[in-house]
């Protein structure tokens with residue numbers, strides 16, 4: 115059907131006044147469009163790979179691992195199967211990957227585990243999605259399995275608690291940093307352990323190299339945290355993390371939700387879990403857990419309060435048709451899911467990989483909310499990117515989809531400054547890799563510093579960090595150049611520097 119110019123102007127007018135003379139049957143609205151002339155295209159034809167994010171693996175991919183070759187779809191979807199066959203040590207990893215990988219890789223992992231701040235824990239789902247023909251470059255292996263040959267020397271300013279959470283903790287397992295928000299950490303275990311965990315100081319049990327500060331996974335201990343929240347009328351927002359809320363028994367998940375919803379000033383709650391990325395089938399088969407979550411969300415909505423799930427996908431390789439079904443189930447039951455990625459070298463640090471992830475999440479109605487600059491955590495130097503790279507990546511991602519589905523790229527300011535837009539630094543020296551942030555809403559008297567990984571710096575910058583005696587000068591020069599010399603450097607690892615340089619801070 116073609117319209118004359120006059121007819122088009124009549125139709126435009128009708129559109130404005132809501133009186134469009136188009137009749138579309140109720141039967142199949144798309145069929146009525148078949149007769150329509152297709153308007154001239156103003157964009158090039160779309161390429162197949164631009165829509166790849168709509169494809170979800172629906173094969174029995176786990177059967178490629180000999181150990182799971184006889185596992186049925188029903189069994190693999192069962193969260194109890196996933197828990198039971200989670201790999202928690204190298205011997206199991208060796209057993210489950212026998213015949214698939216060169217023994218030298220296992221030796222490499224053994225040596226890597228001696229240095230790693232996190233223990234090994236791999237769900238069958240993740241284990242099956244790793245490309246064992248090339249484990250060295252696989253984005254899931256990089257996240258969860260340390261290898262000795264991958265380690266790089268730590269930047270001298272890395273630490274296990276780079277965000278300084280412990281110093282903002284009024285009671286065990288509670289962090290109160292922002293005015294109206296707290297972070298409640300009811301447990302210290304997860305379904306998998308991420309090598310880069312920002313809470314390496316506490317999560318997942320002791321390793322060869324780290325004695326951890328354990329959180330208390332017991333309701334009687336949580337009461338102190340609840341009492342603190344109830345006593346502070348400014349707290350409207352509670353993040354329940356850990357560890358991983360996925361590991362809470364349904365009755366405990368429900369109890370936490372109900373207690374917090376009962377506190378009148380608590381208006382928003384976020385349950386944080388990497389679970390959907392590493393064991394999505396739990397949402398489909400652990401009915402008691404999923405129902406508990408859905409009930410809390412509904413109960414919150416009835417009271418005018420928001421309860422959502424925040425998850426943690428880092429790579430499109432973590433997403434299969436099981437994930438799609440799980441996210442659909444939550445969506446259809448009114449659960450909002452937002453995603454917080456960590457930017458990791460070799461995982462999601464290219465424009466294509468990040469755009470692909472953002473589109474895939476959006477397609478599943480998971481809102482890509484944050485991409486974090488990798489925290490400055492000990493033992494993770496091979497995974498960090500520079501601020502310069504992150505700013506460039508942000509520029510390329512912004513605009514590829516709707517704004518509400520475009521993640522904010524943030525630096526969690528080391529030492530406790532909270533989240534800062536990665537490009538909002540007050541000073542950045544690409545040679546030394548020092549960026550300086552202020553965080554007036556957290557503390558307007560402090561400066562926060564992020565250090566780029568040394569191997570990403572130009573040669574002259576790398577040379578500067580070789581000489582330990584000039585490190586303090588590099589930092590002081592950066593502060594002088596920032597113009598904020600009257601503010602105090604607030605960085606946990608630098609108290610000694612502060613006292614050494616006290617007159618100038």
Ligand code: SF4
Nearest residue numbers: 304307308311357388
């Ligand atoms: S799931 Fe979260 S808390 Fe657990 S190891 Fe990974 S990053 Fe840390």
